[in-house]
Amino acid sequence: MAAGEKRAEASNIAWCLTTLAVLLVSGGCVFSWLERGAELEHYQRNKFFYQQMRELYEMKACRQDWMKEMKFCKKQAEFHSLLKQFFERNGNEMEDRKMWTFSGSVFFVITLVTTLGYGNFHPRTPNGQMFTVLFGIVGLPVMCYVLSHFGRLIVEV
Numbered sequence: 681m682a683a684g685e686k687r688a689e690a691s692n693i694a695w696c697l698t699t700l701a702v703l704l705v706s707g708g709c710v711f712s713w714l715e716r717g718a719e720l721e722h723y724q725r726n727k728f729f730y731q732q733m734r735e736l737y738e739m740k741a742c743r744q745d746w747m748k749e750m751k752f753c754k755k756q757a758e759f760h761s762l763l764k765q766f767f768e769r770n771g772n773e774m775e776d777r778k779m780w781t782f783s784g785s786v787f788f789v790i791t792l793v794t795t796l797g798y799g800n801f802h803p804r805t806p807n808g809q810m811f812t813v814l815f816g817i818v819g820l821p822v823m824c825y826v827l828s829h830f831g832r833l834i835v836e837v
Contacts, residue, residue, distance in 0.1 A: 693833070696826045703819055707789035708782050710815075714808040715780035722804070726772045733763060793819035794827075 738760070742753035767774060778784055779801045788801065792815065803809045 689833070692829060696829050699822060700826050703793065703822060704786050704789055707792075707815055707819065708786035710811060711785035711788055711803070711808065712780050712782045714805055714811060715785070715803050718805045718808075719780045720776070723774055723776055726767060727774045729772075730763070730767055730774055734760065789815070789819070792816055793823040795820065 737756070739752070739756060741747045742750070742756055747753050764774075779788075784801075790796075792812065803812050
């Protein structure tokens, strides 16, 4: 390989790495900006509904020491645990899973542009959904080019 070809190859590798970094960082920033607030509101809303449901069935006297051992109070604690499991199991988490932080958003961008699409989370806001479409239209061809370039480079080596 001539010196000019090596320089061109190094330039292509640098372009691919730079493009990949820009794609991931920009997507991570925008998605976390668009979705993080909605994610936090979702958790707050679930906590509110959970507390409202607890207030409907919870007997306040069961908090007292002399009542805790009564069968009704034990069953109430058991129901409380089941209700919490129901909320968490059905996509109504109350604890922050930090899906739309910067790192979570970068993970989403990687699954989007590599078309892996694990499906474990998706944008909930209309702006996030629209940006997903636009980002996919731009990001998929760019990622295909980068991956094909690195594939070709590996085969040549």
